[in-house]
Amino acid sequence: MKKTLTYAVLTVIAVFMIYPLLWLLGASFKSNQEIYSSVWFFPENFDFSVYANAWKTNTGHSMGHYFVNTFAIIIPKTIFAVISSVLVAYGFARFDFPLKKLFFRLLMVGMFMPAIVTVMPMYIFWSRVGFTDSYVPLTVPSLFACEGMFIFILIQFFRGIPKEIDEASRIDGCGTLQTLVYILVPCIKPAIISVIVFNFLWTMNDFLNPLIFINSTEKYTLSLALRTSVDSTGQGYEEGKIIAMSVIGLIPSITVFALAQKKFVEITTGGLS
Numbered sequence: 001m002k003k004t005l006t007y008a009v010l011t012v013i014a015v016f017m018i019y020p021l022l023w024l025l026g027a028s029f030k031s032n033q034e035i036y037s038s039v040w041f042f043p044e045n046f047d048f049s050v051y052a053n054a055w056k057t058n059t060g061h062s063m064g065h066y067f068v069n070t071f072a073i074i075i076p077k078t079i080f081a082v083i084s085s086v087l088v089a090y091g092f093a094r095f096d097f098p099l100k101k102l103f104f105r106l107l108m109v110g111m112f113m114p115a116i117v118t119v120m121p122m123y124i125f126w127s128r129v130g131f132t133d134s135y136v137p138l139t140v141p142s143l144f145a146c147e148g149m150f151i152f153i154l155i156q157f158f159r160g161i162p163k164e165i166d167e168a169s170r171i172d173g174c175g176t177l178q179t180l181v182y183i184l185v186p187c188i189k190p191a192i193i194s195v196i197v198f199n200f201l202w203t204m205n206d207f208l209n210p211l212i213f214i215n216s217t218e219k220y221t222l223s224l225a226l227r228t229s230v231d232s233t234g235q236g237y238e239e240g241k242i243i244a245m246s247v248i249g250l251i252p253s254i255t256v257f258a259l260a261q262k263k264f265v266e267i268t269t270g271g272l273s
Contacts, residue, residue: 005119027246028054035239054244059217060230062233063248065115072201073138073210073221081199082192085150090180092151093158095164111148117209133215138206142199150195157191158184197260204253222249 019041026041029050034043057062084119091097092104126137145151159182169179185192214220220228226245 024243024250025247028240032239036246045214050238050244051230053238054062054248055100057225057245059117059220059225061125061218061220061225062157063222063225063245065118069205069219070178070221070223073135074200076200077133077139077203078196079143080139080145081145081150084143084145084146085154085195086180086185086188086192088145089151089158090184093155094113094163107148107151109150119208119212126213132213133217134213135218137213138203138209146201150198151196154188154191157188161187193260198259200256201253203251206229 023039023041026043027035029043029046029048030038057063057066071182092100092107122137122141123132126132131137165183165187166179169183174182205223206221207227210224211222214224217228226242226249227247
């Protein structure tokens with residue numbers, strides 16, 4: 001009886017949590033009038049032509065074009081973030097160097113600093129070196145381990161691995177970099193996958209940075225294209241079409257999280273599996 005009650009409560013909670021997504025999916029088939037007149041997610045009619053129209057957008061480019069633009073940022077940014085964060089976390093977790101505690105404190109401070117604080121100096125810098133209206137300002141900073149949260153997560157995983165493993169690998173002839181690549185990286189795979197998932201989701205949803213650095217419509221990311229498809233007055237557009245674009249835009253994020261969920265959840269355990 002207790003187990004049945006527990007499952008019933010969890011089911012109700014799950015329905016409440018998933019209902020916004022169900023409503024979003026159902027509303028993509030609704031007319032403007034039906035969207036505002038009913039909170040029930042199930043539409044009166046299913047017209048899949050709305051998705052064909054949503055794919056075309058109102059900007060002169062298809063959503064496929066904006067997906068390519070978005071992934072042109074996500075892929076290099078994710079690769080740069082993983083490599084740089086692993087190297088920095090490895091240094092903090094395994095080596096002693098001058099002012100190590102000070103640098104770690106600065107790292108922690110940076111984690112709590114609002115990202116908006118760095119927008120203006122970053123824009124001034126990239127505009128002076130002539131890289132505005134390009135993807136360089138959105139990808140190159142990741143080469144320098146600019147996400148403190150990623151480094152912190154990886155440090156905790158490195159600390160969960162006994163240092164005797166490093167010593168044993170050195171006895172077997174591995175250098176510092178070889179120990180990292182062949183011994184430690186496989187051990188922190190859940191953390192690396194978590195970094196990839198976080199970076200993917202944050203970049204996919206990022207609106208402010210592309211808005212600041214990108215000026216050309218053909219270079220817009222998916223988030224900018226979605227906003228551009230909305231009439232500036234907030235009236236006179238098909239809300240079902242905009243919602244359908246949102247549903248399409250959610251597919252990569254949901255897919256990535258679903259595929260990486262098992263490893264992503266392992267971040268709570270840390271260290272060796």
